[in-house]
Amino acid sequence: MSASCDLAIVGAGIVGAACADECARRGLQVIVLDQGAIGADTTAAGMGHIVVMDDSDAQFALTRYSQRLWQELRPELSDDAEYEQCGTIWVAVDDEEMAEVWRKQKYYTDRGVPTQVLDADALHALDPNLRPGLEGGLLVPEDGVLYPPCAARFLVERAQSHGAKLRLGTAVAHIGQGRVELANGSEIRATNIVNAAGASSPLLTPGLEIKKRKGHLAITDRYSGFVRHQLVELGYLKSAHSLSSDSAAFNVQPRRTGQVLIGSSRQYGAEHKEIDHDMLARMLRRAQEYMPGLGQMSIVRTWTGFRAATPDKLPLIGPWPGDASVWLATGHEGLGITTSLGTAHLLADQLTGKQPEIPLEPYLPARTGQEHVHA
Amino acid sequence: MPSLLRLKVNGVAVEVPPGTTAAAAAVLARQACRTSVTGAPRGPLCGMGICFECRMTINGKPHSRSCQILCEPEMDLRTNG
């Protein structure tokens, strides 16, 4: 097929799906391609945590913008996307982490994000299965969770209702100069091409500085009410910050099914998808340290996923300097689900010449012309 | 003939010979082992520990595969939610 379209999006994960939806709604003729099924790769592996983060002003801006877009979308989202606004609790184990709670609280309050500082008793009242002896935490009530594969499918279907075309089971060999060359030899011509291939995006755009950061997850049988909020240790930030060492952090999520989803871990240089027993064990031990009751619960499945990580921990959203027809929507590390909607809006704004609602510069691919220190 | 074990299934008292599994006791007591995720009553299917339909809350422990667990005196079996 060599018919022309406005926009060919490579990757039907949550980011590609969101881009397809937004661009199709704005009247662009879109085709979405994926070598597998919708939301079946990193999107399926992720936790589906919709969270405002404050590592940097740019990260905050994009996550907050996106979180609001999810809230607006919520009434229309299909039920099987299982959106729950359960809130996040950042858990502090000692005075040092409690100081971090106050710092975060101020940062969010100054920017209009509602939060509540919790002392030890309040923390326990909100999530009683956390171990006693914790210092406290920060509740962010507007954060939520959803089930990513179905959310991605919803976005793709909505894109299709606006005329977008979908081709699954279609591997892409090469993109550039207005052409998408498929692995089977045929070709699609598009005015613009979006590389939304996540951890695989460097394969399509050589030179992209994206590294795979492997994560492990485990999910339990149904234990309704055991966890009430997405619980994350403040040490998570140290884990996400680290550019070189393998790490595990306490991060658990209540799913609507009553299952407890347990994360999180980060590993570098791990190229294979297999479960690493030591890493999984480390992650589960960490989880048990915060919630001892997890120990006796039945784990039904474990899996891994590869986050797409950039050197400065911000995604790439915008034109690729190496080719006038290629755009990037990738490099979302652990925030792909959250920032997919914001990414889609910023990309669509750039494609249609609309003024974006938040400053674009921090996410532009052209910024990587500057020096960056990375592992 | 060894004496029968007494136990309760959802509060219903049953007496079974030693060597009886908890699942057999539940079926004998005409009690569902578990309630499915959409609320339907379920009982044992495979009898060999792989289908997980026989899950009950046994002495307070949820998701116990009752077809692999022998009845014990005063055992408390409840339909797994």
Next chain:
Amino acid sequence: MVSVRQFDVLVIGGGPAGLAAAVRAADRGARIGIVDDNVHLGGQIWRQSLQDGPVLDAAKWLERLQTARVEILAGTRIFDQLEAGVLLAESGDDLCQLRHDKLILATGARERFLPFPGWTLPNVMGAGGLQAMVKSGLPIAGNRVVVAGTGPLLLAVAAYLRKHGAQIPVLCEQASWSSLARFTWSLLGQPAKIHQGLQLKKELTGVPFATDSWPIAAEGKDVLESVTISRQGKLVTIPCDYLACGFHLVPNTELASLLGCQLRGGYVQVDDFQQTTVPRVLCAGEPTGIGGVELAIVEGQIAGLAAIGHNDSARELFAERKKLRKFAGALATTFQLRPELRQLPSPETIVCRCEDVPLSRLRTQPSWRASKLQTRCGMGPCQGRICGPATEFLFNWNPDSVRPPVFPARVESLATATASPEPQHVAPIGGQG
């Protein structure tokens, strides 16, 4: 508590193949262990019953096992492999690290279930399933049991239930009369089978046996009350207490897949010495091809002997294995599922029982993986063991790769399963069963 045990040969599965393998591997005084999830050894076909104790054939092998001082690990469930040569298992509240030089997988088979309206009602069970329940203490005397599905297991189950006082209004076999006739003819070369067949015929005198017949629906409010069957095209509704329904057997290959063994046509690929494609891992019995008890015993013996290097003795059993494999071939052909069975489930019929996913939600999915992610089919605790074979038959889907845990396991077990555990207890090496 973590216990570490070391074996020269570890056998997984305490059914006919596993027992035979363990006994023969113990010939030379090597340290042998045998692992089974159930409370007693015997597997499915030799399941010990509350009322009668061990099955006669099983008792002979069990006695040899005791004499050979094979260590028995019952109530023990393998859930993962830590690294080559080290399996992880749960037993009660404990975690076991099972170190072995050679491994023999004798993981047997399970029944294939096909969905039809009402199949999820309590008291609808597998054929082997109901038999296992009766052996585990469920009284059946005076109860009406409809037996349906396909395969020789139906006959064995019906005979067993009858012997224990059940009334069997009908036994419905979906295979055609002519397939069964051809099958019976093919058994003429196997005197043992003929004897078994005649024995069964005697035990089933008076039980209506219907070929070309299958269940259409199970009816009842919160529990089974009746079954409607299609009997050579005619619909008949039969009030009953239980429906024992299974559609032959599928091999338990999950552990073999986890270990990296190559499968062929859904069965574990083995050479003449029952060696899989993974060094030091052998496989015997149903996982290599559904073939019944006698074949499992022969394959188990070959595996056991090969594991300890007694290849010449193993070779002596090749001819018998060859003969018995013909029976396996005949089984597969005779009890093939007919296409009408694909029409049994209605759109509302639950296909994935763990997650209550109806047929209507699956019909629109392109693959097993897509349906898993979009509907959760296969993501429940049975890990696709029930719905996998069903969807394979209904939609021609192929299952995914297998990941640990190959059986649900506690967080605590997975959390302490590392290469260098700090065991609180190390069991004495080479302990007795």
